[in-house]
Amino acid sequence: MRVVVPFDDREPKTRLAPTLGADERAGLAAAMLGDVLAAVRDAGHTPEVLSTAPLDLDTAVTVDERPLSEAVNAVLGATDDAVGVVMADLPLATATAVSRLTDTDGGVVLAPGLGGGTNAFLARHPGFRVNYHDGSYRKHREQADTAGMTVGTVDSFRLALDVDEPRDLVEVLLHGEGQAVAWLREAGFELVADHSRGLRVER
Amino acid sequence: MRVVVPFDDREPKTRLAPTLGADERAGLAAAMLGDVLAAVRDAGHTPEVLSTAPLDLDTAVTVDERPLSEAVNAVLGATDDAVGVVMADLPLATATAVSRLTDTDGGVVLAPGLGGGTNAFLARHPGFRVNYHDGSYRKHREQADTAGMTVGTVDSFRLALDVDEPRDLVEVLLHGEGQAVAWLREAGFELVADHSRGLRVER
Incomplete structure (x- = not known):
């Protein structure tokens, strides 16, 4: 299956501004991306980065300047195969956690993030599309229910922790x-x- | 194994005061306790509540007015058998999550909470003792390492989410x-x- 890691380098992690300068936020974002790519690789997959700008990485990078949901939906719409999508700001992700995502049954498998987001998912059903704003986990569940897709979930603290605010750094x-x-x-x-x-x- | 659920009814959930009155906080705390007891029971265990005051529950209740760590350590010190301890403010706890705790190998198995606490643990090693203040997860790991106990961890969002602040209610x-x-x-x-x-x- 394809495993895609979206990455937005335009204004990374603005809610960390009280704690980190702009260059530092970019440095931390790159380090977190590195952790996610390592977890995906260690789980036996070849990650592809879906980035808003070219990146100098030892990984395939596709540049798509569109907003996150549009860019991810373009990936989902281009294939009938299973696609995994793992956010780039999950520095606690491990190979075990990624494997729990890909090993869970369901037409769509969701890993909720703190605050109502969808930090990672696996779409086996070719009709699944994302809508990342304002509590996407609930929207994704509703979409799957409406479309009659079976839904699996992954109960993982490591996948739930996306870094947005200074207090999230405690967990890291x-x-x-x-x-x-x-x-x-x-x-x-x-x-x-x-x-x-x-x-x-x-x- | 024994599975103990500590419950403090004295000033429950003061950090929810901006959102809930005192009686309401007590009501929510009782409901969360009910969820934890149900999860423990559904996982096949008989929960025992370790409470600071008598409670009218359909579950064995031991009253111990001492601070949390002292009361839990009295339980741990009274037996050489395995003891599980699950906090009472984990309203997302499920039987599956409790079983992941009890099925994980280790002299001590820790389920970290958001912010550095220890939301649940299983002590198979009779020497393990708790110290719940100021980031207990790190202290518990250090204690286990120092004493040569093997440590297992449970990567569970459902066990990591203890309700302390209004934003935690989103997850509930x-x-x-x-x-x-x-x-x-x-x-x-x-x-x-x-x-x-x-x-x-x-x-």
Whole structure:
């Protein structure tokens, strides 16, 4: 099956602006992409990056400047084969987690993200299309139900954690095993106890 | 094995105060406890509640007024058998998720919570003790490593989601299947699109 990793390099991770400068956000985004590509490869697949701009990577890159949903739907519409799509901002993704996605039964298999997104999916049904805005997980379920597609889900914390806000970096420092956690440590981030909430990151 | 569900009815869920009154927070906490007990039962275990005060439940309740870590450690110290401990504020817990905890190999098996907590664990090693404050997941791993216990982990979004803040209610409304989501709907909560972040709850 094809496994596609969409990547938008235009304004990466603006909600991390309180914590990281623009160049740093781009650096972290690249590290997270590296972690996702490694997880997909280690799970036995050949990832393809679907990017808004050319990237210098040791991986096939297709450039599509359209908005995310349009670009992904162009991929889905071009084949009747199964297509997996894994977001690029999942620095806790592992080969095991990716394999749980691809091994789960269903015409469409969804891995929910925190906050209602769809962080990864596998479309075996050729009619599935994405709509990523405003709580896509619910929309994708509804679409599948309406169209009579069977739906599988993957209960994975590692796939649920997309990095959007400074507090998400806590999870990367705690559970990361790849490039993103190394990038954060190199940038001087560490975990400190925060008595009201457990842990927060500090630099 | 014993499966213990600690429950503190003294000041439940104070970080939900912007959204719910004190009586409501107690109502939601009871509903979440009900969901956890159902998940444990459906996984084939007989849950025991470890509560700070007597509760009127159709489940064995042990009252221990000590702080959480002391009360759990008293349970762990009283037996050499395996003990599972599942927090009471995990309204997305399912029998499958509980079984993944109990089926995972390790002298101690940890299910991390968002923010660095330990939302559930299974201690097969009789020497394991808990320390729940300020990022317990890291402490529990360190303790196990130092003592030479093998550590298993459970990669579960359903076990990672403990309800502390209003934004956590989004996940309950999206993925809940039991009493807590019914309680929230009855109380008038629903999901609305929030263009910056996907979804939020509104009443």
